[in-house]
Amino acid sequence: MRAFDLLQPSTVDEAVSLLQQHGEEARLLGGGAMLSILLRQRVVAPGYLISVTGIPGLDNIEATGEKLLLGSTATLRGIERSTAVKEQAPVLAEALHLVGNVRVRNVATIGGHLAHADIHLDLPPVLTALEATVIVRSLAGERRIPIDDWFVGYYETSLASDEMIVAVEIERQPTSLHGAYLKYCSLSPNDWPTVGVAAFLSADGGTAADVRIVAGSVAERPLRVADAEALLQDRPLGQEAITEVGRMYADAADPLPDVRGSADYKRKVTAVFVRRAIMAAATQAGLSIGE
Numbered sequence: 482m483r484a485f486d487l488l489q490p491s492t493v494d495e496a497v498s499l500l501q502q503h504g505e506e507a508r509l510l511g512g513g514a515m516l517s518i519l520l521r522q523r524v525v526a527p528g529y530l531i532s533v534t535g536i537p538g539l540d541n542i543e544a545t546g547e548k549l550l551l552g553s554t555a556t557l558r559g560i561e562r563s564t565a566v567k568e569q570a571p572v573l574a575e576a577l578h579l580v581g582n583v584r585v586r587n588v589a590t591i592g593g594h595l596a597h598a599d600i601h602l603d604l605p606p607v608l609t610a611l612e613a614t615v616i617v618r619s620l621a622g623e624r625r626i627p628i629d630d631w632f633v634g635y636y637e638t639s640l641a642s643d644e645m646i647v648a649v650e651i652e653r654q655p656t657s658l659h660g661a662y663l664k665y666c667s668l669s670p671n672d673w674p675t676v677g678v679a680a681f682l683s684a685d686g687g688t689a690a691d692v693r694i695v696a697g698s699v700a701e702r703p704l705r706v707a708d709a710e711a712l713l714q715d716r717p718l719g720q721e722a723i724t725e726v727g728r729m730y731a732d733a734a735d736p737l738p739d740v741r742g743s744a745d746y747k748r749k750v751t752a753v754f755v756r757r758a759i760m761a762a763a764t765q766a767g768l769s770i771g772e
């Protein structure tokens with residue numbers, strides 16, 4: 482591993498000035514769970530690491546009225562255990578419980594998770610379905626980035642090199658909206674997902690409304706297929722339509738073949754898990770499923 486200087490700012494202003502000062506030579510350090518591996522493998526070799534976990538208050542989890550604000554250094558475990566998160570974004574708390582193992586969740590931060598942007602992450606599908614906003618800061622001020630614009634490609638986000646994530650904002654999940662996150666691992670059960678699907682909907686009389694389906698790990702960005710969601714919108718749910726929606730997601734997926742399975746296999750499990758996630762959301766919403 483290349484030798485580096487560890488910088489430990491005590492405010493966000495100080496952190497972003499260090500970023501500005503050291504430019505491409507610097508790298509932000511969150512929980513370090515992922516970065517320590519990348520440093521050892523020499524995938525990255527910065528001269529300066531700017532550790533942000535010592536900044537007081539940056540790990541706060543606040544429920545303000547209709548919004549949840551997750552500070553960027555809040556650990557995944559802290560968010561998973563937060564009463565406010567369990568009440569206002571229950572599916573997020575459930576998904577967090579499935580991330581890696583408790584040792585990883587104890588150190589990994591939500592800021593590091595979003596900045597890492599591996600396609601095999603559990604939270605992007607849920608945060609996309611919940612229409613979260615990523616809040617970033619630089620010396621120029623604050624920028625609010627809708628999650629739809631956050632993930633740009635493999636390990637790529639819209640974060641500029643002089644910016645850091647300071648928080649993630651999520652609207653309170655409406656009480657009428659019900660959902661589920663299903664994770665499928667073809668290797669060990671606490672592996673990164675082969676496919677992860679978040680599905681949300683609400684029941685409007687006997688019909689499905691506000692349908693949101695997002696598949697993760699099977700494309701370079703969290704995958705949402707508007708035409709497929711529209712097939713279920715404002716009508717009673719039927720097995721045939723749900724199966725067709727699964728097929729449409731499988732067709733739209735562009736998975737990478739790897740140790741977790743071939744591209745074809747991943748498309749097949751995408752169809753299955755999209756279908757199962759919709760059925761789980763329908764059960765939560767109390768909607769029955771016809772033919």
Ligand SMILES: Cc1cc2nc3c(=O)[nH]c(=O)nc-3n(C[C@H](O)[C@H](O)[C@H](O)COP(=O)(O)OP(=O)(O)OC[C@H]3O[C@@H](n4cnc5c(N)ncnc54)[C@H](O)[C@@H]3O)c2cc1C
Pocket residue numbers: 508509510511512513514515516517533553554557579580581582585588589590591592593594595596597601602603604640644645646647671672673674
């Ligand atoms: C063994 C292992 C198993 C895992 N399994 C899973 C899994 O099953 N599912 C899953 O979803 N995830 C999994 N993860 C990933 C984990 O959820 C986190 O995404 C990862 O650890 C990054 O968080 P971190 O705080 O450790 O970030 P770090 O390792 O500190 O940093 C990661 C990247 O984020 C940048 N960064 C850190 N903080 C900020 C900030 N505030 N602003 C801007 N950039 C920042 C760093 O510069 C770096 O590029 C696993 C990780 C490990 C090590």
